Structure formats: C-alpha cells, structure tokens
Amino acid sequence: MTEPGDARESEATATAPTPRGLPAEVARRRTFAVISHPDAGKSTLTEALALHARMISEAGAIHGKAGRKSTVSDWMEMEKARGISVSSTALQFNYRAAGSDVDSVINLVDTPGHSDFSEDTYRVLTAVDAAVMLIDAAKGLEPQTLKLFQVCRHRGIPVITVINKWDRPGQAPLELLDEISERIGLTPTPLFLPVGIAGDFRGLLRRGPEGVAEEYIHFTRTAGGATIAPEESLTPEQAEAREGEAWVTAAEESELLSATGQDHDQELFLAGQTSPVIYASAMLNFGVRQLLETLVALAPAPGARVDVAGRPRETGDPFSAVVFKVQAGMDTAHRDRLAFMRIVSGEFERGMVVTHAQTGRPFATKYALTVFGRERSTVDTAYPGDVVGLVNATALAPGHTLFVDRKVEFPPIPSFAPEHFATLRAQSAGKYKQFRKAIDQLDSEGVVQVLRNDARGDASPVLAAVGPMQFEVVTARMQAEFNVETQLDFLPYTLARRTDAESAPELDRQRGVEVFTRTDGAVLALFSDKWRLQYIEKEHPDLTLEPLVATAD
Numbered sequence: 001m002t003e004p005g006d007a008r009e010s011e012a013t014a015t016a017p018t019p020r021g022l023p024a025e026v027a028r029r030r031t032f033a034v035i036s037h038p039d040a041g042k043s044t045l046t047e048a049l050a051l052h053a054r055m056i057s058e059a060g061a062i063h064g065k066a067g068r069k070s071t072v073s074d075w076m077e078m079e080k081a082r083g084i085s086v087s088s089t090a091l092q093f094n095y096r097a098a099g100s101d102v103d104s105v106i107n108l109v110d111t112p113g114h115s116d117f118s119e120d121t122y123r124v125l126t127a128v129d130a131a132v133m134l135i136d137a138a139k140g141l142e143p144q145t146l147k148l149f150q151v152c153r154h155r156g157i158p159v160i161t162v163i164n165k166w167d168r169p170g171q172a173p174l175e176l177l178d179e180i181s182e183r184i185g186l187t188p189t190p191l192f193l194p195v196g197i198a199g200d201f202r203g204l205l206r207r208g209p210e211g212v213a214e215e216y217i218h219f220t221r222t223a224g225g226a227t228i229a230p231e232e233s234l235t236p237e238q239a240e241a242r243e244g245e246a247w248v249t250a251a252e253e254s255e256l257l258s259a260t261g262q263d264h265d266q267e268l269f270l271a272g273q274t275s276p277v278i279y280a281s282a283m284l285n286f287g288v289r290q291l292l293e294t295l296v297a298l299a300p301a302p303g304a305r306v307d308v309a310g311r312p313r314e315t316g317d318p319f320s321a322v323v324f325k326v327q328a329g330m331d332t333a334h335r336d337r338l339a340f341m342r343i344v345s346g347e348f349e350r351g352m353v354v355t356h357a358q359t360g361r362p363f364a365t366k367y368a369l370t371v372f373g374r375e376r377s378t379v380d381t382a383y384p385g386d387v388v389g390l391v392n393a394t395a396l397a398p399g400h401t402l403f404v405d406r407k408v409e410f411p412p413i414p415s416f417a418p419e420h421f422a423t424l425r426a427q428s429a430g431k432y433k434q435f436r437k438a439i440d441q442l443d444s445e446g447v448v449q450v451l452r453n454d455a456r457g458d459a460s461p462v463l464a465a466v467g468p469m470q471f472e473v474v475t476a477r478m479q480a481e482f483n484v485e486t487q488l489d490f491l492p493y494t495l496a497r498r499t500d501a502e503s504a505p506e507l508d509r510q511r512g513v514e515v516f517t518r519t520d521g522a523v524l525a526l527f528s529d530k531w532r533l534q535y536i537e538k539e540h541p542d543l544t545l546e547p548l549v550a551t552a553d
Contacts (some may be wrong), residue, residue, distance in 0.1 A: 092370050127324040391483050
C-alpha cells in the first residue's frame with residue numbers, strides 16, 4: 001500500500017494531467033484552516049507554508065520581537081504590536097507536490113489565535129474542508145486547542161496534527177501522542193517521527209507499512225529560519241550510521257506504534273476517528289514541506305454542502321457561495337470592505353450577477369479579489385473551495401448565501417453567547433455621524449454584537465463580546481479608520497439569555513437585569529450573575545429565558 005506520507009509515490013489527485021473542466025479543478029483544491037492555542041506558532045507556520053510554496057522569498061519571523069518582521073498573514077497594527085492574531089485572513093497559493101506535473105491550489109484561511117476571538121475562528125471553520133491542529137511540543141494540548149477540536153468534530157472536519165517547536169525542549173514523542181488519544185479520543189497516526197529528542201531536532205523518520213522506517217529526512221538549519229531548510233534523504237542504514245541511538249529509538253517507537261494500531265487509515269481519517277501526525281519546527285522550516293505534501297495527498301477536496309432544507313448542493317451544481325467573514329480596514333489607501341465567500345458549487349466568473357438569498361435581490365460581482373495577507377489581485381475565475389473577496393459588499397454579512405439559477409440558502413452561522421458587556425460613546429459630539437457609521441460597520445462584520453434599548457439610545461450602544469480583547473479591536477479601529485476617539489464603560493453583566501417581547505417588561509422591572517434588542521432582532525436579557533438568573537427563573541417560571549447557543553462547545 002502506498003504510504004500517504006511518501007510524496008514521491010503519492011496518488012494524490014494533483015498527479016493527474018493538466019486539469020480541464022470543473023471536476024478536475026475541484027479535485028486539485030485543498031481548503032483548510034490552522035487551529036491552535038495562542039503562541040503555538042500558528043502565524044509562523046502560515047508564513048512557512050507560503051515560503052515553501054514560493055509565494056514569498058523570506059519568512060517573517062515571529063512578530064513582536066525587535067528588528068524582526070511581522071508575518072504576512074497578520075496585517076492589523078494591533079496584531080503586529082502584540083505578536084498575536086486577532087482576525088482571520090485568507091491566503092491562496094499553488095503548490096506542486098513532488099512527482100506531480102500539475103499544481104494543487106491551496107486555500108489557507110488563517111484564524112485568530114486568541115480565545116477572545118473564537119467566534120471568528122468558528123466562522124472560518126464553517127468554510128474549510130480540513131484543519132491543521134497545531135500543538136506546542138512543550139505544553140501539549142491546551143484549552144483553546146481542545147475547544148476548537150470539538151468544533152471540528154461537531155462539523156465533521158478531518159484534522160491533521162502538527163506537533164510544533166520540536167527544536168525546543170519539550171515532552172517525549174509518545175507522551176504527546178498518548179495525551180491526544182486520552183484527552184480528545186482521537187487516535188494519532190504519525191506519518192513522520194522525530195529523530196532526536198525535543199530540543200535536538202535532527203530530522204524526520206518517514207514511516208512505512210507496519211511502522212517500518214523507510215527513510216530519514218535530515219534537515220540543515222538556515223540563518224534565523226528565514227529560508228527553506230535544505231533536506232537530505234538517507235536510507236535507514238545510513239541514518240543509523242549517522243545518528244546512532246537517536247535513529248534506533250525513533251525506529252523502535254515507530255514499530256511500537258504500529259503494534260498498537262496507530263498506522264494511517266484514510267477512511268478513519270476522513271471519518272474523524274484518527275489524525276495523521278507530523279513533528280515540525282515552523283520557525284526553522286523543518287517538516288513544513290512534509291505537511292504540504294500530506295495536505296495534498298490526504299486532505300479531502302471540496303464536496304457537497306447541505307442547505308437549510310437538508311438538501312446537498314453538489315460542487316457541480318450551478319454557482320453558490322457562503323459568506324463567512326466580512327473585514328474592513330485591510331487597505332488603508334482605499335478603506336474598502338471585503339466580504340470573504342467560500343465557493344460551494346459551480347464556476348465563479350467575475351462580473352456575473354448572482355442573487356443574494358437573504359434579500360432576493362441581484363448582486364453584481366464586478367470587484368472580486370483573491371487575497372494574500374494585505375495584498376490582493378483581481379480574480380476572474382474561481383471554483384469550489386476557493387475563497388474570494390467581494391469589495392464593498394455592504395449588503396453581505398457572515399452566513400449569507402449567494403447563488404445563481406436554482407435557489408439555495410445555507411444555514412446561518414450562529415452567534416456565540418457573549419460574556420462581556422460595555423457601553424461605547426464618542427468623546428466628541430461632533431463625531432456622532434462617523435461614530436454611528438463605524439458602529440454599523442463593525443456590527444455587520446461581526447467584530448462585536450451591538451445591543452440597543454430605548455433607555456440608552458443610539459448614542460451609547462451596548463457592545464457584547466465573547467472576550468474583552470474584542471473591545472480593544474473596536475476602539476483601535478474606531479480611531480484608526482474613522483478618526484473617532486471613544487469612551488468604553490464596562491457594565492456589571494456576565495451572561496445573557498434570549499427572551500421575547502412578552503417577557504421583556506417584567507424582566508426590565510427586575511434588579512440586576514436589563515433587556516436589549518440585538519441587530520438581528522433577537523431580544524436578549526442581560527443578568528448580573530448566575531444567581532440573579534436562577535432567582536428570576538424560580539420566581540417567574542412563566543418568563544421566556546433561553547440559553548444562547550455557544551457553538552464552540
């Protein structure tokens with residue numbers, strides 16, 4: 001059986017002749033997201049993948065350090081200053097796998113690394129076909145990683161695991177695999193094992209059938225990891241002669257894993273029961289090529305998507321797409337607004353007139369872009385799996401559907417239950433018009449949820465967020481994009497429940513409760529704490545108080 005990790009013998013769809021027609025275009029596409037806990041190296045890995053695809057000539061090292069570059073996927077000033085990702089970005093590039101005569105099209109949707117922005121990450125996961133779960137070799141599985149994996153499991157997204165930072169001291173290889181198996185119930189099936197303990201990363205052992213060590217890939221460091229690390233392929237005999245005990249240990253561990261059934265099975269992987277594993281150092285560009293080859297060989301091509309009525313929309317059906325992200329402020333020269341859509345079916349041609357499912361109105365697609373970080377270029381044609389940005393699409397919001405011909409509407413993207421609340425007002429009354437415009441824009445992008453009631457009025461809307469850092473993004477963008485200085489005042493509420501117009505008057509009379517209407521029309525009651533909520537539920541069982549779905553759980 002061909003080992004999926006062997007790029008030279010891969011039977012991936014990308015080895016077919018130059019594609020012609022929609023089915024072949026779909027077959028060569030891979031659309032995935034990278035998920036991780038903050039500081040696991042996600043943005044560095046994103047940059048390393050782009051480097052190996054020859055999209056950039058030099059990798060920007062981890063941002064936030066003096067004298068070093070910020071990564072191409074982090075474009076907000078706040079991201080560069082903090083060294084974290086707080087927004088999702090889309091990168092598209094071609095990659096030709098070893099032994100192939102045609103390029104695969106890689107759509108990589110980078111996700112926010114901070115848990116405060118998990119709602120944005122969830123939106124991204126509605127638009128991809130696979131995920132790369134990045135784990136810090138020293139820290140193992142962390143809370144944010146666990147939470148995001150549960151989202152992948154819920155959505156049926158197959159996961160490839162990368163154990164990163166193997167160039168630094170960390171846990172033993174098999175300990176990390178046991179942790180994955182025990183804590184998330186996913187069977188790890190390494191395609192490659194590290195030669196050398198964590199902190200002494202020499203290269204990778206490529207596993208063959210029944211755990212046989214088939215090849216040793218030795219890496220050579222480059223200055224600062226800024227360029228692709230040279231690789232040398234050695235036979236097992238040559239590897240043992242060079243590396244001695246380190247190679248023997250890796251080979252024995254490979255056989256042990258095979259004895260416990262931890263060999264790759266494509267059906268189990270696609271069913272979400274197993275996860276191929278690669279050990280890597282994104283900073284040094286070790287193992288990055290192996291990840292790209294694995295994605296091409298194993299990750300699924302775009303497939304059908306189920307609509308709100310439960311009917312599948314096949315990739316060969318007429319054009320349809322779902323908007324998963326709206327982002328403004330990416331281009332300070334133009335101050336435009338991009339709606340990122342994932343193409344679900346059919347062929348997209350720039351300029352085509354589509355129908356907006358939520359309004360029934362026609363929508364022109366004259367200005368369509370592919371995006372590489374902050375850089376963009378006009379796209380004339382795109383296919384299922386591709387991510388296309390529509391410029392100044394003010395009518396579009398996350399979860400909206402676009403289509404031609406037979407009507408289709410995909411399920412909306414649920415909002416998370418907010419846990420932090422604050423009022424926002426412009427410090428200058430003369431800036432009120434800009435303030436209102438900015439609030440409406442940030443609301444439509446889903447940066448925060450905006451709540452209003454008659455008592456507070458439009459001058460001081462209430463912002464609701466999953467995490468407090470979302471408020472920082474709001475105030476920073478207000479200043480940078482609209483030149484509006486704002487005052488943020490936190491409110492003493494900690495949880496929200498969905499209610500209705502009939503229950504609202506009684507709830508408004510209760511101490512520690514305030515009722516608002518969200519932009520989407522939902523009526524929400526905010527409570528000071530869970531004890532106040534429990535008291536009201538006991539004293540007024542007739543009132544409507546429904547939990548908001550926290551879709552990451």
